[in-house]
Amino acid sequence: MQPQIFDTAPLPAGDRFGLWLEMLARTPTLMRIRTEHADNFLARAEFLDLGAMQLIRHRYRPLDGVRTRKLIQRSDADCYLLAVTLNGVGVADQDGQRGVCPPGDITFYDCARPQELSHYADEDDRAASIVALIPYDALPLPHRRLTPLFASRMSGREGIGALLADYLIRITSHPEQYHAVDAERLGGVGLDLVTTLLGRHLVSEEAVPTEVRRRALLAQVQAYVRQHLGDAMLDPRTIADAHHISVRSLHRLFEVEETTIAAYIRDERLARCRRDLADPALGDRSIQLIAGRWGFRDKAHFSRAFRAAQAETPQAYRTRHLEQARIVNSAASEVNPARTD
Structure with a gap:
């Protein structure tokens, strides 16, 4: 897969910020931007289409942004936005809630509601993040149930959050390693991980469909196996215990994939x-x-x-x-x- 890239570096310094704003106006994230670097705004955005989910890997000078109701009316706003902070500190405000996200943390909000954001980095450094744009109907969770999560801070350093963050980083870091025909499937795996992460932060995970939970658990198990391939003692019992499930449940998980856990370990090795x-x-x-x-x-x-x-x-x-x-x-x-x- 080849991403679409927008990079201000080749442009004259005085044109960079204006053209960045023009690019932003063509996305569902249209905002009013303020920055101390408007006279020389170095920024790069890499767009990757995964079917129901679009990924954007950003790197830009520190900025503040405000999304008002008027700006919302000018853009296609029927979608959610999930962001993983890669560098700097991101701050998101929506519906009276605030999430302060250092590198590795995740925030989530509704593009159809007013919001404010700031993204800072150390002097002479650029802020960086990965953004996932997700249409409402692509996420199998009741819209009203998600309100408490808007502008919340979720860890991307442990559990399902770490798996999701690592997944998005891997895909956007080396998109050339994947085939265009795999885009829909890669997007589906990403949506399952997002859905499961949000479900974990709701009062009850029952809002997450059973099949989505199964696929997310499978992705967690597969990631665990890949991380422990060098351990000769890796076996179904160890893997099941690490994920708080029975060995029988582990075997059923792979039966649906028409393989076995032993075959998966062997093939990866x-x-x-x-x-x-x-x-x-x-x-x-x-x-x-x-x-x-x-x-x-x-x-x-x-x-x-x-x-x-x-x-x-x-x-x-x-x-x-x-x-x-x-x-x-x-x-x-x-x-x-x-x-x-």
């Missing part, structure tokens, strides 16, 4: 091993050491699992990919020989 075996920078590292790094402590078991998945031995796989890398690097050197003068 093999994927990491393939990556390392094909990496020229790790060419002097033994195959057994690479396998052990990702939880395969038994050499024979690793070889059998690898051959079953790849139809070749780990050594053959490594030799083939390292030779391909050598040929590519050699060709690149011939095209762009190093200068010796």
Whole structure:
């Protein structure tokens, strides 16, 4: 996927702020902006369309913003906004509530209601955030139930909040790693995580549909597995205990995905091993050491699992990919020989 990028850096300093305001006027986040850097407003916005959810990764000079009822009438405002602070401190006010969000925290508000915001950063630094724009009908939660959460502060450093923040950061940091055909599915996973996070902060999680809770739990379990692949003791009991569910419930979670938890762990470990075996920078590292790094402590078991998945031995796989890398690097050197003068 390729994001649409708006960057004021290539523009004349005197034009930057005005053109930033023109860009902002074409989004549902139209605001009246004040900043001490209007004479040289360095800012960048990267827009990524994930179907029902649009992501915008912002980086800009410190500013204050006000969204009035008149400005709301001039924009398509039937949506929510969820923001993850990446750098600086964000402050959001809406309906008499205020959320002060340092890096890693999350806030949420309704674009159809007046609001105020400020985003500050250290001197000579730029504020940064990721914004998710979510249409009302894309979020399966009663609108009236969400009012207590507007302009609230939610942690993005633990639990489901951390999983959501990490998910948004990963996608917006490397959108080129994903295919355009995956956009709708990626947006759906993001919406499930947002819905579950908001549900956790409501009085009752029963407002969150059962299927949404299941998919969010699956995403949490998968993230946990990826973080602990190097632990040879990783097993269904450990994973179930970490998520306060029974082993039976864990197995049912993966049955719906037409796989098993054991197969998921194995496939993720093999994927990491393939990556390392094909990496020229790790060419002097033994195959057994690479396998052990990702939880395969038994050499024979690793070889059998690898051959079953790849139809070749780990050594053959490594030799083939390292030779391909050598040929590519050699060709690149011939095209762009190093200068010796």
